[in-house]
Amino acid sequence: MSRMPIVATEQAIAHLDAGTWARANARLVVKMLAEFSHELLIAPVPETEPHAADSAVYTLTTHDARVRYRFRATVRALEHWHIEPATLEKTVDGAPAPLDAVELVLELRAQLGIGDAALPTYLEEITATLYSLAWKLAAGGLRARDVVDADFQQIEAAMTEGHPAFIANSGRVGFDSIDYRAYTPEAAAPIRLVWVAAHVSRAQFTCSADRSYAEHLAGELDAADRTAFAERLEARGLDADDYRFMPVHPWQWHNRIVYAFAGEIAAERLVYLGFSQNAYQAQQSIRTLFNRDAPTRCYVKMALSILNMGFTRGLSPYYMRGTPEINDWIDRLLRGDAYLCDKGFTILREVAAIGYRHPHFEAAAPSTDGANKMLAALWRESPYNQVEASQRLMTMAALLHRDAESASVIGELVDASPLDIDAWLARYLDAYMSPLLHCFYAHDLVFMPHGENIILVLEDNVPVRAIMKDIAEEVGIMNTDVELPGEVARLAVEVPEELKVLSLFTDLFDLIFRYIADILADERGYPPQAFWQRVADCVRAYQAAHPEFADKFARYDLFAPAFKRSCLNRLQLRNNAQMIDLDDPAGHLQFAGTLANPIADL
Structure with missing residues (x-):
């Protein structure tokens, strides 16, 4: 042995x-x-x-x-x-x-x-x-003080809490102990991707309007890799033009693909090409990897059929098909809005996607079943292409992070900045909350802006703008009357009127702000009332700047006395295999009474 x-x-x-x-x-x-x-x-x-x-x-x-x-x-x-x-x-x-x-x-x-x-x-x-x-x-x-000076990926690996509300937030059912050290974000081990050639009769590649398949591969794979992969196909007597190269997570390859797709491999509709040279690092979302060797290249998000926090983390080839079109549309919407441009609010576009459809599993199960989400991938832009030399990147999850001695990153950031807590919070809220308010009130557009999905751009340890990521599966337009083109039409979601503003109350107030308020009160003695006053000031400043939305401000009132208490752990306890249906996210929410709105009287 x-x-x-x-x-x-x-x-x-x-x-x-x-x-x-x-x-x-x-x-x-x-x-x-x-x-x-x-x-x-x-x-x-x-x-x-x-x-x-x-x-x-x-x-x-x-x-x-x-x-x-x-x-x-x-x-x-x-x-x-x-x-x-x-x-x-x-x-x-x-x-x-x-x-x-x-x-x-x-x-x-x-x-x-x-x-x-x-x-x-x-x-x-x-x-x-x-x-x-x-x-x-x-x-x-x-x-915590070292996190302040750490680089983007050091910070990513330093996060310890996982999702702040979910109790069972690091289940990763399917990983063994060796996988834990190889593929988890906290281990931060270098990961090289498996690449396969997928026959065009089974695989569909789509990309943003600013690139082609060949251009995209040239940007994401070294020339030596592209040449070696093409030669391996030629050695088998296969034509590279009949295939599309796609990355596969190494765990997925060894634990799912070689078994479930064995017939496709034997028939050479799926051909193993080998590993690419670049080393990647797992992100907090675990199935998304960052390119450590070439940071300006795309993130790669791949199917990873482990059970983690309420879902088996596969990736749907059907959803992937429309991802670049949706991201291009949202990107144009944001770039065409003067207010959002002024705030510097941008997204990381998911610029290319590929999915493999296995006919046997399609015949056996609906498209939403995990069996049909085993082989797909997407590429997401790197934030390094959106920052200036004087700026740094930090996951917003870091604002909720406390180290082994319970010192907070947000406290250390304030200390290392030229601002006091009041001024620092005002800048943070203007960078993060103001754009999300505008997306909601001006465009009926909602994201899932939790800490892991937001990248803060910092200057002198002060947030100056926010970058949103994870777009295709976690964005919605709460207006079914609006005409949307092509694949973008799937973003229109039917949400009861009384639940629309809950996207702000739950995702911002309950899942981000209540934790920040608690950390600052506990560690710095900063009065919670003062924190919520900063939130109220941000909302009122936005409302004052946009009187054209006065009717919406009244209809979706952020100063209402109370709002429904949406319960994430109740969701997971009810069904820890699939908490919600992505096609009907509002239909599966779990509520328990109401919460008093902390800015109602401010």
Whole structure:
């Protein structure tokens, strides 16, 4: 037996010591109690009546009355539970017990409403999330002050939280322990892509209007790679003009394609070409890779049939077909809008796509089934082509990041900038929120602007503009009366009137701002009221600049007293294999009462 498998086997468990595992469980249990309380899945009871912004001691009794959790917490705006980790304790029959995230799910099973079929997979996802968190804790990672000075991809790999709201956010069901070190964003290992030649009878390549297939390949593959791939086809007596070159994630090739597409490979409709030379790095979204050797080249997003955070992360060849046309249309829309141009708000276009349609799976299952999402890829522009020499790039997820000592990146950014917190937040909100308000009110256009989907452009550690990515599958136009060309027509989504503005309330207020407000209050003593005042000021400034939308401001009122509480963990607990239908995203949302709007009276 060779030494490498033995070393890899040992490395797989090197971080699983009792102390690190206990720390990982403690962190995740704190998050579980906070987010499940936020979504009203559980209801901790205060031991004494809490005053407005003061902390209080809370007790949670599980379905098993012998098990109790006790902790001190402050419930802030948007019912954000800030739990003080050092105060959290668990008892069983009054005796201290260790914190265990998997046990907590089982103890809360009745309250969570998770079904018998979903529970084992959810427990596996929780355990995998713990495994990942323990690995990050053992590795240490960058200090927050070092993140401020790190480069774009160092920051990408330094992110530890995953999605801030989802509990089971690093499940990656399908990866083994060697895959974890090879393909996860936190491992940041160099990845080389497998390339195949896909016969034109099965594969469809589409691209933006500013390029052709040959031009696109010339920009993304070294000449030596293109020559070597063509020679391999010629050596088989095959004509390269009958094929389209496409990248495949190495995991997907070994674990899905060689088996499910074995007949296509035998018939030479799918021909293995080898690895390209450039090294890539996995991004937070895991199936998207960044070119480390040539940063101005495109990201590559590929099908990766692992279960992660509510979906099997395949990629649909049917959706891919229309991706470049949709991105070109949105890009023209944004570039033709004077306000958005002034704010510098842009997208990273998905400029080319390719999908392979397997006739057997098409006959056996609908296009939405994972069997028909195993072999597709797209190329997305690099942000390095949109920044000046004086500017830096940072994932917006970094604003929610705290290091191993709980120091925040946003706090360190403010310290390293020439601005105070008030002024820094005003600049950030103008760069991020103002363009999204305009897209909504001027164009009925909504994105999914969570932290991982936004790249901030910084100057002197101050955000000056925002770049939006992940367009084709996560954008919608909430107006079915508007005429849209070709593939763009699929963006028109039917959304009930009362839910339209929820895209702003949920995606910005609840999923980004409540965390930033909490971090600044906890770490810097910055009053939450002051944070929400900055948000209100940004909204009012936009409204004052655009009186032509006064009727829409009234109809979709960001100063309404309350809004529906949309619950992401409830979605995952209900169906952790497919949380929502992309063709009807609003139809599957899970609500639990309302949240008081923190800017209603500001």
